[in-house]
Amino acid sequence: MNISHLISKKTESSSLAKDRLKLILIHDRVNCSPDLMERIKSDIISVLSKYISFENDEIEISMINSISEEINNKNPVICANIPINKIKK
Amino acid sequence: MNEIIVITSGKGGVGKTTSTANIGAALANFGKKVVLIDADIGLRNLDVVLGLENRIVYNLVDVIDGNCKLKQALIRDKRFEGLFLLPAAQSKDKNDVSPEQMKVICKELSEEFDYVLIDCPAGIEQGFKNAIAGATSGIVVTTPEVSAIRDADRIIGLLEANELSNPKLLINRLKQNMVKDGNMMSIADIKEILAIELIGYVPDDENVVISTNRGEPLIKENNSVASQAYINITKRILGEDIPLMEVETERNVFRKFKKLFKLK
Numbered sequence: 185m186n187i188s189h190l191i192s193k194k195t196e197s198s199s200l201a202k203d204r205l206k207l208i209l210i211h212d213r214v215n216c217s218p219d220l221m222e223r224i225k226s227d228i229i230s231v232l233s234k235y236i237s238f239e240n241d242e243i244e245i246s247m248i249n250s251i252s253e254e255i256n257n258k259n260p261v262i263c264a265n266i267p268i269n270k271i272k273k
Numbered sequence: 274m275n276e277i278i279v280i281t282s283g284k285g286g287v288g289k290t291t292s293t294a295n296i297g298a299a300l301a302n303f304g305k306k307v308v309l310i311d312a313d314i315g316l317r318n319l320d321v322v323l324g325l326e327n328r329i330v331y332n333l334v335d336v337i338d339g340n341c342k343l344k345q346a347l348i349r350d351k352r353f354e355g356l357f358l359l360p361a362a363q364s365k366d367k368n369d370v371s372p373e374q375m376k377v378i379c380k381e382l383s384e385e386f387d388y389v390l391i392d393c394p395a396g397i398e399q400g401f402k403n404a405i406a407g408a409t410s411g412i413v414v415t416t417p418e419v420s421a422i423r424d425a426d427r428i429i430g431l432l433e434a435n436e437l438s439n440p441k442l443l444i445n446r447l448k449q450n451m452v453k454d455g456n457m458m459s460i461a462d463i464k465e466i467l468a469i470e471l472i473g474y475v476p477d478d479e480n481v482v483i484s485t486n487r488g489e490p491l492i493k494e495n496n497s498v499a500s501q502a503y504i505n506i507t508k509r510i511l512g513e514d515i516p517l518m519e520v521e522t523e524r525n526v527f528r529k530f531k532k533l534f535k536l537k
Contacts, residue, residue, distance in 0.1 A: 196454075196455030196456065197455070197456045198451075198452070198455050198456055198457055198458045198459070198462065199455065201418075201419050201458055202458055202462050202466065204419060205419050205422055205423060205458075205466055206466065208419070208423055209423065209426050209466065212423065212426065212427060213426070213430070
């Protein structure tokens with residue numbers, strides 16, 4: 185690390201590259217297009233909205249690497265983060 | 274049957290041809306009988322990198338079309354005992370060759386040569402399919418860039434789908450100084466992402482350009498870092514257990530001094 189890095193505190197571009205690559209490869213490996221991801225997302229929203237209310241723009245649905253303890257499991261997982269306003273009755 | 278290795282990458286310009294030429298020359302230097310096949314029909318280059326472009330009479334497509342015998346198309350490299358080149362055709366295209374025809378040629382060559390190295394064209398279309406058809410193992414070349422690594426990942430998947438399991442990784446043009454500054458992915462980073470066995474890495478070295486200008490494989494003059502890297506890779510192909518080399522360039526030494534005096 186050199187002085188300019190200490191001053192600017194910029195993110196190291198190599199870790200940026202690594203993170204971007206990981207994300208790209210998750211999608212490449214399962215052959216999942218952004219369009220397919222959008223469709224999955226809108227279907228999940230429509231199902232959930234029958235039971236709970238939430239802000240549409242607060243929803244995060246994405247594909248990530250499996251964080252499972254099993255070493256051999258390299259399959260990606262779909263991770264949904266949906267803050268609930270209230271449960272519909 | 275002897276080993277038939279395809280050298281491939283997906284992305285163009287990462288050093289497949291240079292690697293094929295230098296690994297081939299190094300294998301010959303170790304006393305092996307080696308033939309290099311340029312599978313890039315229509316865009317041949319291995320002949321130029323080896324400096325054999327003026328000696329081509331027949332080519333791969335001539336052999337397939339029956340215009341000549343396989344032996345007639347082989348060019349003997351006079352500088353390296355035991356090194357031969359089967360050049361690609363320049364005026365044809367990739368669809369003039371089929372995977373079955375490549376299999377036949379590779380098999381015939383492997384009966385006479387210890388090593389058959391195939392220089393694969395960029396891409397994943399017909400040329401790639403032809404190049405991998407006759408191979409028994411694969412080396413995937415990449416550089417430490419997002420685009421090259423992404424393509425390498427795709428190629429690894431395709432090789433495994435075509436029963437070329439356990440391809441080996443060759444990382445080319447690594448700039449150790451940039452890695453230290455955190456501006457280039459390290460060997461460990463790339464290994465983690467691609468998750469295949471490393472056969473070696475080649476530091477970025479101006480001597481590669483110079484050797485290509487001259488049409489002489491690097492390993493002819495055994496004093497550059499890239500040359501040493503290719504020799505180490507070749508030894509690993511031959512089954513020796515060689516540790517990864519530590520690159521100590523002048524700039525690195527200078528850096529260490531700077532670190533000592535200015536930064537702690």
